[in-house]
Amino acid sequence: MTVHESFRPALIPDPKRVSPTSDTQGEVLDSAVYSDLYHLAETEGLPYFARMSAAGDVELFLVFESIDAFSESTRDAVSVEFKTYRNKLLAVIWTLTDPLDPLGFPLSFDIKRTEDRGMALRMLEQAEVPLHYLAFEEGRLTHIYTEGITFSPEEARQAHAMVEALFFDRADELPHQAEVQEAAEAQSVPLSFLSDAKLEEKGTAYLIDFMRLQDKHGADEAQHLLMSTVHQAVWVMRRHARSEVRERSFTVWAAEHDGLLRLIVTPEMSDLFEVVHLTEDEANPFSRFLFTLPEFLSTEDAVPLRHGAYPLIRMEAGRLYHLELDETSAERLGAIFDRLYPGELNPYENVSE
Template identity: 60%
Template sequence: MENEFFPQLTPDSTLLSPDEQTQGEILDKEKFHDVYKLVEEDGLPYFARLNGRGEVELYLVFETVDAFSEQTRDAVSVEFKTYQNKLLAVIWTLTDPLQPLGFPLSFDIRAVDERFVALTILQQPFTTLHYLAYENGQMTHIYSEAIHFSADERIRANGMIRSLYDGTPESMPEEAEVREEDTQTISALSLPASVLEETGMAFVLEYNRMMATHGEEEAQHLLMSTVKQAVWVMRRHSRSEVRDSSFTVWAAEQAERLSLIVTPSLSHLFEVVHMSEDEANPFSRFLMTLPEFVQTEDAAPLQLGAFPLLRYENGQLYHLELDEIVQQHLAKLFTQAFPGILNPYM
């Protein structure tokens, strides 16, 4: 049973790691092909990687060397937390209590490879953290340092992993879990028409399949947990324009499928920095990993008869209250936008 808890994975011995010789240099695209793929194709600004020696390394990727200097002024630390039944390893680079900056690595402990990576971080004597800058298609190795964990930190984090693995999160101390910031409830009527008429990106899911697997209540919980995890990452993103963004999350049922729509699409926040803005977008990163995910598509929520569920604005998350008056208001907006077409809100 212990072998099942701590699985063994065989590393790819051909994978190289940045070292003293590469510090200050541009990493070769062929030698570090997997690192380039994680950044360029997968759009990951931070990640854990199993190197050729079987060691787990952590990577932070900045837009520029100057951004690295601005965002790593304090002594770096890694804090383990849990959130939505996952383990988080938050790499803190700024400890200002008013404006802390952390990069949350998420590990699904139920997945063998992610559990292996998390446990290996705690087992190895130290974990190397590499700082990179990605500019104009080239990756510069800025600096590397070793992160050490105390015996108490290792015991505490191992306990979190065991609790998540056993499905007993209630056995963890209360401070282990990331607490939700205060979420206010407001009427969807408080949103201006310009917001309700925005278009965005729809994440289409096979909802009937999800309900068959988990049951209706658990399926709803899974979707909302996934959405809130994306919001959590947005709130703590390394770039202020992402943290300060505003967006609305909608839901529309279509036969056997469900569309979760984010308006606006947020592509303007990610397309410049990352080669693949879909993967860099936290909503894409989390929703596209669900087994029931089908596709993304451009969407106008009103046209689909969608209802707004959440609003994020100025760092605050709002639950949107829905009632018949809201439905009538959406129906009116639909008629104005799509005259002569059957109104899905009627």
């Protein structure tokens, strides 16, 4: 196999796959005929995805919780912006462009995966890419509308160059503005920004073999890699198709002990997501991105205070905040721990020793 063949794989479309057409617009899609769409939208719970049609073309799908939600989320002319994150090309479909309240759907193509890379390249070659808007209500998928997305020659050229740079590990060739930069948008606030009630919340811990990560990348790069992964998940949460996800407030904590790192997200989000799949398309953004780390170990229910964790990031009313910690932070967290768990060993005591 030549380098070109390796980079540009030949994908075989499924001839039995059926796509929405003008005839199905406004209609409920048959669950037998469109079984793969029902699987992705209902079983997998994906709010947006790409797939290859029977003709070998890439088509994009946005799934809304209702037709009203579609109307509220698509007031502006649709546009696509290409970004990169690690080995992934993100095709962000912007449906609301208000700078104070933007809404984008980041379709992810893992360029190291043959199928994803082939689909990304095919999408850039198409004269028009179908974008299907669907609504999933009460177990039924309705085809709302379909429009075609086009890329200018320059847009396609730049995105193709991103795919090449990601595939051939030439990160230095990526434009700086192409990389997801979520952290720069955050405002720094003191720990007093969070109430005791928020600091007492339970959540889900993602266990990472931090010692192995440090051995592989070095301490600074390991920390940067983890925070970049967390910020990518936050970025997707802020631009999620489902309004209840975009509006959810949450805190990201970290606790490290003997080479084991717990990244804890509070409060618990089982009402939004189920952390049960180890797939690339896991609907929970934190699971989706953290599961891809080779050093990821498992998840568990967790109370951050019991692990001596410190809050790092807070999402509140759609705004991102970084928590500034100082010498009084351990004192406050320790005092809350003593109040909740009197007589137990306080993990915040003697932290400087």
